[in-house]
Structure formats: C-alpha cells, structure tokens
Amino acid sequence: xxxxxxALRVLLPFLFIVAVAAIGQDTLExxxxxxxxxxxxxxxxxxxxxxxxTLPDQSSQLSKAQAxxxxxxxxSNYPVTGFELKHRGNAPGGAFAIGTLLTEKGQFRVNVFMSxxxxxxxxxxxxxxxxx
Numbered sequence: 001x002x003x004x005x006x007a008l009r010v011l012l013p014f015l016f017i018v019a020v021a022a023i024g025q026d027t028l029e030x031x032x033x034x035x036x037x038x039x040x041x042x043x044x045x046x047x048x049x050x051x052x053x054t055l056p057d058q059s060s061q062l063s064k065a066q067a068x069x070x071x072x073x074x075x076s077n078y079p080v081t082g083f084e085l086k087h088r089g090n091a092p093g094g095a096f097a098i099g100t101l102l103t104e105k106g107q108f109r110v111n112v113f114m115s116x117x118x119x120x121x122x123x124x125x126x127x128x129x130x131x132x
Contacts, residue, residue: 028088028095031112031123035101038080044068047123048115054127056108067126074128078103083110094121100131107131 027046034043047064055074062070081102088097094114101108113125 027121028097028112028114031114032083032085032088032097032099035080035099035110035112036083038075038103040068040072040075043071043123047126051123052125054125054129056128056130071126078105078108092116094124101128 031043031046034040034046044064044067047067049064050061051064051067053060053062053067053070055070058070081104083099083101085097085099087099088095090096094116096114097110097112099110101110109127109129109131111125111127111129112123115121115124
C-alpha cells in the first residue's frame with residue numbers, strides 16, 4: 001500500500017507537468033501556423049493582454065488590440081509566403097520558437113516567447129526583425 005501511495009504522489013505531479021507542457025506546445029503550434037499563413041487575427045488570438053512587439057520600424061509594449069493592428073499592417077506591407085521553423089523549446093519562462101518569416105519582399109528573423117501558464121499562456125513577446 002505504501003508503494004502504491006508513493007507512486008501516486010510522484011506520478012501525478014509528473015503527469016500534470018507533462019500535460020501543461022503539451023498544452024503550451026499546442027498554443028505555440030497555433031502561433032507557428034498563423035505565422036506560416038500570415039494570419040494576423042489568428043496570431044493575435046494567442047497574444048497576452050499586453051506584449052512586447054518588435055517590428056523593423058518599431059519596438060514597444062502594446063495592448064493586444066494595438067499589436068494586432070501593427071501585425072495586420074506589417075502583413076499587408078509584407079505578404080507572407082511561408083515560415084521556416086529553426087528551433088523551438090521550453091524554458092522556465094515559457095515556450096519559445098525561432099524561425100524565418102518568408103515574405104514577397106524579403107526574409108525576417110522571428111522570435112516568439114510565450115508566457116508560462118499552460119492553456120492560458122500566450123505570446124508575451126514577438127520579434128520580427130530584418131535579416132542582415
């Protein structure tokens with residue numbers, strides 16, 4: 001009986017952590033999909049209430065609505081043709097992804113940083129920068 005109780009005390013927290021990490025990856029996966037399609041509304045649906053947004057012509061802390069407007073304008077000026085994921089992972093601060101955004105007018109380096117928090121974790125920082 002003691003072994004059974006000990007196994008539950010160890011196993012349940014482990015399963016919870018794995019489930020939270022999987023949900024976070026699903027959220028990150030939807031962000032990557034939105035980048036591949038150049039879909040600003042799908043991308044903004046995963047934004048935190050406020051986030052740090054870096055674009056070639058600006059970098060600031062914006063509300064979700066302001067960031068969506070800025071991303072919509074960016075995607076209008078630079079129609080997206082694809083997104084190449086270079087790396088993704090989990091860190092204590094949340095999931096992250098690094099890749100290259102392909103547009104009709106050039107390529108951009110993209111860094112996405114998610115907030116920790118499982119299903120409620122969203123994009124806390126998005127950087128889209130020119131590639132030198």
